[in-house]
Amino acid sequence: MEPRKATVALTYNGANATESIVPDLSSFSYIDVASGSSDSISVELTDRGRRWIGPWFPVKGDTLKPVIQTRNWNGDGQIQAFACGTFQVDDFSFSGGPPIRLSLEGLALPADSSFKTTQRTLTYEDATLQEIGQEIAGRAGIALFYEADTISIKRIEQTNQSDCEFYNKLVTDYGLVLKIYDNRLVVFSEARYEAKAAKLTLTEADFEPGWSWDTTLEGTYTGIKYQYTNADQNKTFTVEAGGGNRIKTSNTAADNLSEAITIALAELNTANKGTTTMSITLKAQLGLIASDCVEIKGLQKLDGKYYIEKITHSIGSGYKMTLEMRRVEERITTVTVAKESAA
Missing domain, CATH: 3.55.50.10 (Baseplate protein-like domains)
Structure with missing residues (x-):
């Protein structure tokens, strides 16, 4: 089999900069998050020609479009590409050498700040x-x-x-x-993505040493009691779901009972995300993205379906991925009490 190879093609401010930049590339990382924050990239370059401290000096807001390219990754002659998206330079720094080194940080933000x-x-x-x-x-x-x-x-x-x-x-x-x-x-809807079939099945043989698994009850709930009084409508909405002794309370504003039910269940299930988490590093699995699910097998009580919250792609001496995941738990989707009454 021909050796595997992973490289990065880079468009900088709309121009193909692969041939001029990639020879100076020391490392590249791309963080793909399922939700809650922006995707980000980090590019480490050696400035042997002193172009980056001179005519190529970066400007915050410069745009980068990296594409991870692989050859022979899962078979001879196989060529694949993975577009990471569009990023703006958010921060950059230089450090002394020789050679001088440049670190570029980019975020997936709209051009309109x-x-x-x-x-x-x-x-x-x-x-x-x-x-x-x-x-x-x-x-x-x-x-x-x-x-x-x-x-x-x-x-x-x-x-x-x-x-x-x-x-x-x-x-x-x-x-x-x-x-x-x-x-x-x-x-x-994360619930829809959790319900999809696992994209891959992984075993301990796929992991690099140093993987971790954790579970906790802190901050999680077995049920919710929701009550909100809408003064404009002179109505009180009451919703209860689940049961047990770890009960979350809520009085988030709602305009009708249907909305109150949606909000109550959302608060309960959001609080319960991440009860069980796992972090693993492995040889890059092309096509895997944050919000996909994988099946973990062969670890007995740790086995199960896991939702990927974040993937860190790292290219340097090789191409590896670190997956930060949470086990897919059964969501509470029905209520035991749902009523509206005069305030």
């Missing part, structure tokens, strides 16, 4: 969660990819919050998640 920085006070009325997302994405100059049920919202206020902070909390309140990928806002 107001998405994360500008505090807004707005009111959205008679809109869906998707429509609010489209408005926010439009202000950032990017597209929205929405993969979830239609959720109607009678009225919601964005008060002295950035669009990023406000919309991330809003989708979480309804049991969904948000990520930024390749100039898109992506909203999806």
Whole structure:
């Protein structure tokens, strides 16, 4: 078999920079997160020609589009490519040598920085969660990819919050998640992705030494008691789900009983994510992304289906991936009490 090889092709500010940059590439890492934060990259370069401290000096906001390319990875002659997305230079630093070294850090952010920085006070009325997302994405100059049920919202206020902070909390309140990928806002249901078939089955033989597994009950719940009084409607919504002795309480605002049920179940299941976690490093498995599931077998009580929260791709002396995962637990999807009454 021909030797495996992994390299990075790089577009910098719209120009193909592979031939000029990659010979100076010391290491490259790409962090792919399922939700809650931006994907990121780190590029380490040697500046032997002193071009980066001179005419190629970086500027914050420069764009990078890396593509991981492999040859002979799973078979002779096999050529594959994995596009990491679009990133903006967020931070960079130099260190002395010789040679001088440059570290470039990039985040998957919209070109319009107001998405994360500008505090807004707005009111959205008679809109869906998707429509609010489209408005926010439009202000950032990017597209929205929405993969979830239609959720109607009678009225919601964005008060002295950035669009990023406000919309991330809003989708979480309804049991969904948000990520930024390749100039898109992506909203999806983790429950749907947890229900998909595992993309790979992994055993201990696939792991490098140093893997870890952990389980805890701290911060998790067996049930929820929710009660909120809507003064405008003069109604109180009461929702209960689950049972046992670890009960979460909530009074998050809702406009109707259906919304109250959605919010209560979302809060309960979100709190219970990550009861059991696992971290492993292995030879890169091409095509695996955060939000995929894998099946762990051969570790007895540790076996099960795991949802990938984060993947760190590392290219240097080889190409490895570190998976940070949580075991897929049964979600609570039905309520035992759901009623509205006069306040």
